[in-house]
Amino acid sequence: MSSLAHGNNTLEVEVTNISTHGIWLLAHDKELFMPYDKFPWFKDQAVKSIINVEEQSPGHFYWPDLDVDLTEEIIKHPGRFPLNAKNT
Template identity: 45%
Template sequence: MASEVTHISARCFWLLLGDEEMAVPFAEFPWLKKATIGQLSDVQRPSEDHLYWPQLDVDLSIESIREPAAFPLVSRSAGYWVRVR
């Protein structure tokens, strides 16, 4: 399953997942904001609805990118945000 970062700006980055391209806003995913281009670009798609950034040790459901309001940020512990459903 292919995944590719196609563009990075100050506010978000774009992921190409098959034939779907989606914006990933840093405001919704703050733990990705300080990542380098190399770290963001190193994204794996181990399953249909799962993305993994090994250099950042970040796992995300693709559904959480499509509908971030359904997965609100509820706490910040140990220096990172936790998103729960």
């Protein structure tokens, strides 16, 4: 018996815009905005690191190059969640 090869990730997520104010993320036909003052991990990072995003499960996003892990709930309501990392 042989194992099946892993398929491509069917969940779709894409960074659609990087501006001086923040980042726009498109996931499942929803656009989510992450301003740098609430999401400082993205400020001053290389574009290739910002656009390298994976959806680990529905509504759960991970940027492996930056080791940033966010949910849709955190992105929509950042005030409910304290920052757990320092802006470096």
